[in-house]
Amino acid sequence: MIATAVQKRALSQEVLSELNNLIPQEKKEHYNYQDLESLVQVLSGESHLVGYKQEQVPIDQERYQWLKTRIVSLPGVRSVLEIGGNLGYICLRLVQELGLRATCLEPIEDYVRISTLLSEGFGLDHLYQSRCAFVLWDNIAELPEADVLINLNVIHHAGRVFDCEVVARLGGWAAYAQSYLEKLASKGRYLFFQTGNTWPSARLFENTEAPEFLAGILARSGWRVIDIGICDRLPELTLSSYPLSEMARIPRIWCQRNTTTDLVDYYHESRLLASFPTGLAQRPLFFCESMR
Ligand SMILES: C[S@@+](CC[C@H](N)C(=O)[O-])C[C@H]1O[C@@H](n2cnc3c(N)ncnc32)[C@H](O)[C@@H]1O
Secondary structure, three states: OOOOOOOOOOOOHHHHHHHHHHOOOOOOOOOOOOOHHHHHHHHHOOOOOOOOOOOOOOOHHHHHHHHHHHHHOOOOOOEEEEEOOOOOHHHHHHHHHHOOEEEEEEOOHHHHHHHHHHHHHOOOOOOEEEEEOOOOHHHHHHOOOEEEEEEEOOHHHEOOOEOHHHHHHHOOHHHHHHHHHHHHOOOEEEEEEEOOOOOOOOOOOOHHHHHHHHHHHHHHOOEEEEEEEEOOOOOOOOOEEEEHHHHHHOOOEEEEEOOOOOOEEEEEOOEEEEEEOOOHHHOOEEEEEEOO
């Protein structure tokens, strides 16, 4: 790492009230996903009253530290490109704490406005840019290059929300994911990748087979998996790391929605470990290097 951190700055009352005005009151898909309140707190160093409630499993801080630890160990990293960056939780922190130049692509316009406001309010806008964009199989070639790419929990929506025709044409989601990741392999040297497995018809792959299934797709698309992060001490939301060579040691946690509680129950074999609003805490997080 060669870049340097940007000094923390207090959040002005004007920016705070503008932020609260920008937070959408209606809830659509992917809304209230990231932890906006803790993002504002870490960026400012103080807590503030933000009119927003995260509805996802609260693992942003843990995932962020996992990514940051790996990025700081890489030589010569200056830039990051995130696809589906949502409220910019990861990019804004990487800019402030590591001085990286970040481009965050996100189709929810309100969220682009919010992360742009935060970047301005915290004096990060010389390094941070959020753009309202749908990244599709067809336009990956036009993306800017960056040292580090981040693609977390986006591509299991392909075939349902976007790229439906391409998924069918390529012969299904696994072939699509391989081709999509192959295109990304020429856009950056390192990749952080995470995906779900839910689809309208059937699961894309079994939870317990996720490490091998996804590591196989990554390898075939030109990415060497360095290590895999897993929440293997549930209900504690901490990530453990497994190098690719030790993938077989990863505890096989599976989950399913409980129709009575409407929560997702997490199991190891038949033992109930935890219940959360979604299955996010079961998804492996991959850190990879491009073999191109
Ligand atoms: C499930 S959320 C994950 C958010 C974030 N990556 C994370 O893991 O915390 C998926 C995000 O990807 C965005 N998204 C959906 N389709 C996209 C596309 N085709 N290109 C870029 N972003 C997309 C959504 O708006 C949303 O912010």
